[in-house]
Amino acid sequence: MNKLQFHYFHLMPWPDLPADFDERYDSAWITLPNSIYNPDKGHFLYNRYFDELERADKLGWDSVIVNEHHQNAYGTMPSPNLMAAVLTQRVKRAKIGIIGNALPLHDNPLRVAEEIAMLDVISGGRIISGFVRGTGMEYFSYNINPTESRERMEEAHDLILQAWTRPGPFAFEGEHYNYRYVNIWPRPIQQPPPIWLPGTASSETIDFAARHRYAYMTVVMTLAQRQRAYDMYRRFAEERYGYEARPEQLGFSLPVYVAETDEIARKEFEKYVMWYFHKGLKTRPEFFCPPGYMSERTMKGLLQSGLPGAKQTFKELVDTGVVIVGSVDTVIEKLSYYSEVLHAGLLVTGGHHGQIPDYLVLKVQELMAKEVMPHFRDKQVPLVEPDIALMQEVV
């Protein structure tokens, strides 16, 4: 068993914001005029981003991952399942993660069940299916009632899981979703596809993940916050559900940048990753937490600490472990803390931030794959390219 899995994540941002963005706009979401988006440049960018993901596959990353966001410059994948469909044709070996579909935004989540099933069949059972609630901003963009977010999330989850695994036709009778006939064609190969839940450490989501034994992936937070989240997951698993959580159930999504030396890494990375925190994530507090989206307890914590990354400097982000940056040795040391001390086994990271040039993305992808990854791979089972011909023979 590998000590750490390496998953390559892409947000597919729109990096070209106006020079006066900081002064002129209070949000990269919802209200940022879409005249800023240039479709011709977008054509180039999408294909460049797909190339990056294809490269990650060839370099030996365990999966490539896309996700869902709406009406923003932070991540331009309103339909992640479309992106995954493209990836099934470009990525031949790695798994393909959609982390995830924002379930409460969908008035008909049966469509999500169908699309993931299609992708699983097309990809030969390589889909990882994440479920998310979507950011607070999404509730403005899709005009979905944030006070119903958790209920819709849990109900859509139940519907999709049953649609994948229970012989149809059957009826699904929910408060928000009601079907006389659930009977999806095709059915997925995996029964069910692995389910991951990203979260910002709310106890509600951690409990949900622990209850169903899903992988819980911490996003945009400090090392200390992640540690508390994992402790909570393990405690819930043991005390409430009677099992011991495994490293494959604990993931961490964060920007990792590796270069020749610590100094070079910091120097190269700073301006690109700060695009992510200061521009991509920039939004109004009211957009970030619409009423009812978070429990009042979580809201209180947020009001006291402020929006994640909004004010922190690069140094603070590095020092608190919100990002990892450094030489190969430094990165190995920091990742080892996760695998050895926190027993978290899923690294989710990508090389693309802001306007980073492609040669730097390639450098990070390669150094990670060739210098960092082997340190965490099981020596008994060296990574080899699968023999496609042999696989076809077996089939």
Added chain:
Amino acid sequence: MSEAYSSGVGILEEKTERTLVIQGIRTHIIEAGPPTATPLLYLHGAFMGNQWLDVHTLLARRFRLIAPDIPGFGLTERPAWMRDINDYVLFFRDLLDTLNVKQPVLAGHALGGWIAAELAVYYPERLQALILSHAMGLRVKGSPIADIFALSPQEYLRLITHGDPTSLPFWPEEFDVEYQLLQYHERTTLAALAWNPGYDPRLAQRLARIQLPTLILWGENDLLIPPIYGETFRNLIAGSELVQLPVAGHLSLIENAEEWWGAVETFLNKQDRSAQ
């Protein structure tokens, strides 16, 4: 109470407060005015529960004023099942029963006005007259109600006032965590009722059923719910009267309490004369 709004109304009338259980909900109610006077049920606007303003004093001079905190605001909690405007209609019908109030005048501001309009659609026989002040409940295409949920608490207070928002009786000393949490709590109730749609799609059709004497009050400078909403209510409720208050924002009943009350008195006196 702020000096700016003491506006010659004089000393406060005596008020009493009590908590009654209605539909299992501990409901905070402020009452004032002569016990034998005609009852008036006043439904406050969002975020305006548990407040005693000049307008209450003015109403209590003429009426037996009953001013409950709407569930989810002030000191009345909202149970999770309560998430539809019709839940509120049934709640206030039961409140009238519990208090044994017959034939009250029903007045509501903004969110309270929406509930009042719905009550008048469903239970007109239990009411004497209807007063809608800057009421929610309708949609006028092309003139959307401002997106309250996108505004910070400061921005919201600035939008709804025509004058100086810092002299509002409920302008907080500090926009601290405690204040923001309270706003989040009360906004959650408003979102449960009015995130999408922020109105009752069936109300416009049903308002024609109202045959009660109806007064509609609007500030000409209401930036939250534009004055065209007042005209629309007037057009949909046969025989209703619209009074547009000049130089008045969404909080005409606070910032222009005398004019607001003047329009109400004129309307009531007219009703009294026609009843004789």
